Amino acid sequence: MPRLTLLVLLLGFGLLAVSTGSPALPAIPQPVAGKLPVKLAVLIVFDQMRGDYVDKWRPLFGPRGFRRIQKDGAWFPNCFYPYAGTSTGPGHSALLSGATLDKTGIIENEWYDRKAAALVYCAGSDRYAFVPPLPAALPTTSSKADVTPRKPKPVGHPDFMLAETVADVLKRETAGKGKVFGLSLKDRSAILPTGKRPDGAFWFNGQFVTSTYYTDTLPAWVSEFNRKPFKGGRPFADQWFGRDWVRSRGDLNYSAFSGPDEVSGEGRLNGRGVTFPHMMTGGKDTLGKEYYEALANSPMGNELLLAFAKACVRAEQLGQDDVPDLLVVSFSSNDVIGHTFGPDSQEVLDVTLRSDEILADFLEFLDEAVGPGNYAVTVSADHGVGPLPEVAAATLPEARNSTRVDLATFLTAAEHHLSSTFGPPQGPPGKPEDLADEVKALKGQTGLWIESAPTPWVYLNRRQTDAKNVKTGDVATSLVEWLKRQPAVQTAYTADEIETAPHPDDTLKFVRRSFVADRAGDVYVLLKPYYLFADRLRARGTGHGTPYDYDRHVPLLVYGPGLAVGRRSEGAVPQQVAAIVSRFLDLPRPRDAAYDLPRTLLGR
Template sequence: MKKSNLIFFVIIFLVNTKLISQEHYPKKPKLVIGIIIDQMRYDYLTRFDKKYGDGGFKRLLNNGFSLENAHYNYIPTYTAVGHASVFTGTTPSNHGIIGNNWFDKYQKKSIYCVDDENQKTIGNDGNGGKKSPHRLVTTSVADQLRLSQNMQGKSIGIAIKDRSAILPVGHTANAAYWFDGGKRGEWITSSYYMKALPKWVSTFNKLKKVDEYLRTPWNTLYDIKSYTESIEDENNYEATFKGQDKPTFPHNIPELRKSNNNYSIIKAIPAGNSFTTDFVKAAIIGENLGQSEHTDFLSISYSSTDYVGHQFGVASKEIEDTYLRLDKDLTSLFNFLDKKIGKDNYTLFLTADHAATQVPSYLESIKIPGNYLKPKKFTNYLNNITKVHFGTESLISNFSNFQIFLDTKKIKELKLNFEDVCNTISNAAIDYPGIYKVATSKTMLNNTFTRGIMKSLQNGYNQKFSGDILLVPNPSTIIYPKKGTTHGSGYSYDTHVPIIFYGKGIKQGASKKKYEIIDIAPTISNLLSIEFPNGNTGKIIEEIFR
């Protein structure tokens, strides 16, 4: 073989080797962004489609990959649980966050998911920063990214709600920031992360941009007559702000803020999402995210959508206006990312922590079943049952999140059989109006459910922390006032949420296959060529990759 031919083949070999290497180990994005929209139903993408611009939701749908049949696969569908599950790739049965608040059967009191008395507030002298992720028992994808880079690269969580900022970025985050309302109106953090606020955060707080947003009444973005996707503005299914006679537009925020905990009112209006976007941009600049040789991770949660949904319901003019305004905030954010990070330098996903049901009283008005369960009335009913069967009304320690916690100490003192007590209360509960299914802890431990609502119940059951008796209400049966709405069930109105991937490494398209929320974390891990979160039970969504 001639020397020239040998050189030619060597060059071809080296080029092919490089191409193969690039194919299997593509260059990673400089920044990964996880966006969670609190209480976003999937149908908000389709209901308001004609009014969205081209740069927000439609940009993701037209250029990213949308999962049209994505669901939460556990009960309960609450904010803290959703944020934990998205980023850990597993369910409450493994990651340990079983609610926003839940009854601690060891301390015999209700606890909050991120409270931590061992920490201090960083940013002011209040108590709003005594928080940490210590109750999350698994790692998140953000943790795994930091570990894979020998703790290089930054990981930051941002949300108006503390739990929504803290849980996504896990245990090794450089920072998590949330908004302290009331009389303060400041972004704060915890001593878990740092000893003092970075200069850029202090500078942002001093600008008092929140005041700018609270000087303007909340009116509709467009002519309210064009909001044909929503029910009438004046109705009997929406709650008012304190000091307001009717839950109708315009909402005079400058006048209402004083009677609605001052700065905290920003949480309950669309401006809260705009304010969050402002802070996100400041964080990207202040922390130089996406500018190093390492991949950074940014978690963003838009919380105001949840407050609006709870107060006004999913069919309201207010929720429609909130999403039309959020679409503009997303457009602004994406344009900012293009400029600061580069169009092909970041990957993001957008999803929700849960959805929500239509207001049950509204459903009843149009002849669709809906119901309200009153906790005190229900527990009195059960206590009367235990008095008849066991001679005492003191066997139930707590009823919350549709779970019954029994007083095991009392049961032992009275020398009662624990299983008999469970069965008696379960048999009584199933007869109560509005209760659809009942399962004991023994049922959860001794059976393996493979589909349906019982599978979701089992995925949400944590042997160490959950209650002794689990309840599933009828569809659209909630524990809530008759005005406004909530979430928490395993029904599709609470579980069906958007999941859209966009950016570097993601192809354009959509899928009607059923996927679960826990599939996000292993998919992003695979994109980054890192190990899955250590409790992961999700699977890689192969069809999204370019």
């Protein structure tokens, strides 16, 4: 029997094997007339959880996590981001603003700032300092899981966010009394959804930290959590050191529901192997940055964040009065694992099964701490993910030619085309291959036609166009024409075309919603489906950030009072989360929110 057929049969009959012996779940009381619908709204983001995961692996879940919401809440399996910039920062800017990236301003995790001649990080800079100050031995791993680290280290703030979020509206409408917290392993995931003045945004750098943008001292409960001892007196976050990450379901044939344990293209972190079990030391004998990177690249990072989220609810007494509160919890480990091993891996299956357990645990905690009917939970993701090119080429007929495209070679060829067309650039000779290394590129590339190229954007060197007395638009048009002739390229657009083309196709519409003129580059380039640019970060593993369905598809599940329950066939966008959470908090939508409630959410 072909493997695909076997998998379909297993999924089709899997529900018959689910135990029905669990205790009954609490009923959701309907809201009382004249009162706010809920006391606490919670947005749970599983970073990089693609929308099909909660459907195809549903038979493997327990009854109290995803399936509880699928049964007793509203489930929208056809949910897709309506823009091209499907990365972590953009997704977290969109969910609670209800806006596309042309309004939030967060066009990518990074973009190039021409005035500063430097890359800008979407949720940090050197303007602020960490609270508490980081020990010299600890890295700022939380801010950069899928973009290049560089100095000085960016410290978190929301200054680059242009749109308001539900958090801003809550603060305004309650005169600051409604509490807002954002929690994650990544800084941008805690910062961007929670607006300009939350009560706290905390992320993990060997311990939970914030920045001087928010406060000069940690709240006592955060400091206490960081010191919280585990066995032997070690801090709580260190408890997994020396333990192995093993499959959570020893009874389950993982190969029947995902891929084999080892495939070509999987990444290696700090020498850790690509097959189970995965050691949790980072390859070192002592605690250090390698361990904390390994922790983030394992389901145990999510377990740490769950404990921290519970501590926040208890210490801040969220949902305990008649002024509503908002909590954002973004689980980052799914993303780091997905980048390393790919969506068809046993590791991604395992972290998804464990995410179901985490969701069940958190819902039961909220039942006890806040009370059924007093809280609402919305679950989504910031983006999806594409398969490893090697896996796609071997398993998908439409992707049989997919491959990794060496970025340095690609940019060198682009630079050669521009030099052949417009003449050699003036100034000290530059190295086009250095444009693929963002750290080297920051040193300045005066002798090149291309100034910076943080994919998918290409920034042309205005000094060269001025010196050669040519129009930047003409250089961009020539580059786009060349790009479209390259075998790995699907399409490319100039900035002028993105802004003004009168009859945009669907792809151009997605790109237009990801465009801000003074932040985006002069040219946007899109590789063919299942292709990836390869640089020193992406020589292995996989990525996202395209307008293809596999990057735009995310789950959308809603649990709370007053809903029509069950699966919906209605198409949805993740920005509807802003309208959903606003409804639960009895607030007007944020000013740039472009999407109303899903039509069938309330049974209309």
